Amino acid sequence: MPVRAITPDYTGEIKDKLENFHGNQLVFAGWDGHLMFPAPFAWPLPPAMPFVALRDQVMAGSFGIHPEWAEINWDRAQWLLDGQPFVPDLQKGLAEQGIGHKSLLRLQTPELKGFMGAGV
Amino acid sequence: MSKVYLILQDNDISRYIVEAVEADNPQVTINYQPALIRLEAEGRMVVNRDTVEEKLGRQWDVQELHLNLITLGGNVDEDDERLELSWAI
Amino acid sequence: MAAKKLNLKDKYKLLTRDLDWEFSYEDRKKAFPYEDFEGIKINDWSKWEDPFRLTMDAYWKYQAEKEKKLYAIFDASSQHNGHLNVSDPRYINAIKLFLTGISPLEYQAYQGFAHVGRQFGGVGARVACQMQSIDELRHVQTQVHAMSQYNKYFDGFHDWTHMHDRVWYLSVPKSFFDDARTSGPFEFLVAISFSFEYVLTNLVFVPFMSGAAHNGDMATVTFGFSAQSDEARHMTLGLEVIKFLLEQDEGNVAIVQKWIDKWFWRGCRLLSIVGMMMDYMLPNKVMSWKEAWEVYFEEAGGALFKDLARYGIRMPQYADIVEKEKEHVSHQAWWTFYTYGHAAGFHTWIPTDAELDWLSEKYPDTFDKYYRPRWELAKKLESEGKRIYNNALPQLCNTCQIPMLFTEMSEPGQIAYRVSEYKGDKYHFCSDGCQHIFEEEPEKYVQSWLPAHQIYMGNCGGPDVPDILRDYYHFNLGADNLDMKGSPDEQRWNEWKKQG
Known part of the structure; x- marks a missing residue:
């Protein structure tokens, strides 16, 4: 039962549909093992934005305050896109490589253990 | 048996209610925390009107308990003579 | 005679x-139109008992x-400068959060009980709901009166109803009650009278x-x-x-079990804020959130x-997760507010060294391992003039609306994603x-x-975060928000104490 309602066949208005974001799509990103950031971040981004801009401008603009951000070796960094291993193409647009509306990216840098080695 | 509990504001009327509960419920334990008094007993606790009246030295309606009550735990049964808290198991 | x-x-x-x-010329079903659609069957309303x-x-x-x-005590408190008797001006911030986050729920409860008090076919239930509705209105009024005293002396109390409807973290309590009030009357009672009032409000x-x-x-x-x-009485x-x-x-x-499961979980998520108030916002400590949880939920609940097992009711689903989370949630919540302290309508701060030690002592299995290092980092960055303020909005849970700050209880250093x-x-x-609540x-x-998401859709003004905080939320920037250290609240307090 999709809802318990008085009205038969009641449906709700989808508040967060793509069309409501004026040409942008929502993208979420977290950095595993770095809980200085209490939760992943959310941004509205153009679907055609190249991945490199997401990584080096958008993400760096928010995660960059962490002392370890500058130490990331991007050749060894791993990504999960919506729970699946993902190898980004830096030059291709987000949507073109499957990063859709409300997709979640998780950055993993296993050799960086966080502040005091505590995953912070 | 699970514990029932009664928590009262730590004030002058409650002092006598606590004395009454102690008198009628020998197994009760009493714990003082900032601004409150916590009374706890295994399975059952009763606040009797007669005993509270005797301790207070005046008439007391069982429903007056609400003026000093903070919270309680257990099945409640109240009538003109007493308020009882209990768990079946 | x-x-x-x-x-x-x-x-x-x-x-x-x-x-x-009795309804002699009107259809009883039309008089109580919401009684059936939730699937609850009432065979005899006269069996309803009010134990009091x-x-x-x-x-x-x-x-x-x-x-x-x-009111005699409110008068005494204001006549004797009660605001100067609090332990520490940081404490007042817990009361700001109470006024904006909790008092409006009393008002929602008033409206909710007035509504369901009309909808039940049984008169005993209607009378009980009517009294509870009036109680709840009394609660919001007395809370506003009590806190109006603080509004004269501290920042952040000036527009609490407006803030409740708009501020990002206040959508957590607001949506909790919106969810209950848009349910049927029986679900509302199980949600608020039972799961919330009986099982959880003692903790507040x-x-x-x-x-x-x-x-x-x-x-x-x-x-x-x-x-x-x-x-x-409500419990x-x-x-x-x-x-x-x-x-x-x-x-x-x-049906009732399903509602208990849902509302217990929603209530636990909501109480993360109270956990944080207990562990971080009370300078003089009474007990830790974990201890309070053990006494008021694990023991009492x-x-x-x-007792309810005889009816075929079991412990709420996920109670085992919650038992583990009591070691974590208050720390995760306060860290979130600290790092978003520019976007909060109250002040945040790094706990003092003595407070950090108290937390280590109260949470020996988790605090030093997972949470103290965050505060060590915060101290280091603050001393370098780089106090942490996150500049992007957090991802939110679609059900509880809390930032995705909770971690896996099997792996407490890993954010839980569903x-x-x-x-x-x-x-x-x-x-x-x-996730389960959504899927139902x-x-x-x-x-x-x-x-x-609403901010990113452009529905909350802007374009920048300070515009939203000032114009859409009605925060006085630089006074209501940011760190306690250097705040006008702190400066005024120090002046009063010098004069004292």
């Missing part, structure tokens, strides 16, 4: 049951006495209020205990509701669910509990008004 005084049971009968009437047997005359008498006591109104007393806040402890004395009502529904029809058991697909869109959740009623939760 003097009229004989009625005993309590007879009086209750006359002043509730005998106020009802409270009638309107006694209700007014005792409530009036409670009010007289309460007992240990936290004891903490208010311990921090010299006479007005708050007094309204808190005065409110909770009504809550004791008892909540327990009676459950027993009544379970005794009426065997088919009700599974454990006894309750043992996702569901519905009609081609993704929905993200902080936990199995929140997706058509309801696709409508979640998620503040971060």
Whole structure:
């Protein structure tokens, strides 16, 4: 039962549909093992934005305050896109490589253990 | 048996209610925390009107308990003579 | 001849049951149109019992006495500069959060009980809901009166109803009650009277209020205990509701269990804020959130669910997760507010070294391992002039609307991620509990008004975060928000104490 309602066949208005974001799509990103950031971040981004801009401008603009951000070796960094291993193409647009509306990216840098080695 | 509990504001009327509960419920334990008094007993606790009246030295309606009550735990049964808290198991 | 005084049971009968009437020319079903659609079956409303047997005359008498006591204390507190007697000006921030996050829920409860008090076919239930509705209105009024004293001296109290409707973290309590009030009348009672009032509100109104007393806040402890004395009646009502529904029809058991599971989980998520208030915002400590949880949920709630087992009711789903989370949630929540301190309507701060030691002592299995290093980093960055303020909005859980700050209890250093697909869109959740609630009623939760998303849709003004905070939220920037250190609140306090 999709809802318990008085009205038969009641449906709700989808508040967060793509069309409501004026040409942008929502993208979420977290950095595993770095809980200085209490939760992943959310941004509205153009679907055609190249991945490199997401990584080096958008993400760096928010995660960059962490002392370890500058130490990331991007050749060894791993990504999960919506729970699946993902190898980004830096030059291709987000949507073109499957990063859709409300997709979640998780950055993993296993050799960086966080502040005091505590995953912070 | 699970514990029932009664928590009262730590004030002058409650002092006598606590004395009454102690008198009628020998197994009760009493714990003082900032601004409150916590009374706890295994399975059952009763606040009797007669005993509270005797301790207070005046008439007391069982429903007056609400003026000093903070919270309680257990099945409640109240009538003109007493308020009882209990768990079946 | 003097009229004989009625005993309590007879009086209750006359002043509730005998106020009802039969429907001779109207269709009863049309008079109570919301009674059936949730699937609950009531065979005999006359079996409804109010264990306190409270009638309107006694209700007014005792409530009036409670009010007289309460307002005498408010007067005394304001006449004697009660605001100067609190332990530490940081404490006041807990009260700001109370006014903007919790007091409006009292108002929502007032509206909710007024509504369901009209909708039940049984007169006993209607009378009980009517009294509770009036209680809740009293609670919001007394809370506003108590806190108006602080509004004269501290920032952040000036526009609490507006903030409740708009501010990102206040969508957590707001959406909780919106969810309950848009449910059917029986779900509302199970949600609020039972799951919330019986199982969880003690945690707000007992240990936290004891903490208010311990921090010299006479007005708050007094309204808190005065409110909770009504809550004791509501709790008892909540327990009676459950027993009544379970005794009426065997088919009700599974429906009620589902609601208990849902609302226990939603309540636990909501109480993360209270956990943080207890552990981080009370400078003088009474007990830790974990200890409070053990006394008021594990022990008291454990006894309750043992008692309900005879009806076929079991402990709420995910109670095992919650038992582990008591070691974590307060720390995760305060860290979130600290790092988003520019976007909060109250001040945040790094705990003092003595407070960090207290947390280590109270949380020996988790604090030093997972949380103290965050504060060490915060101290280091602050000393370098780089106090942490996150500049992007957090991802939110689609059900509880809390930032995705909760971690896996099997791996407490890892954020918990859950996702569901519905009609081609993704929905993200902080936990199995929140995901499960969505999947039961997706058509309801696709409508979640998620503040971060609303901001990005351009529905909250802007374009920049300071514009939103100032114009859409009505924060006084630089006064209401940011760190306690260097705040106008702190400066004024130091001036008063110098004069003192």
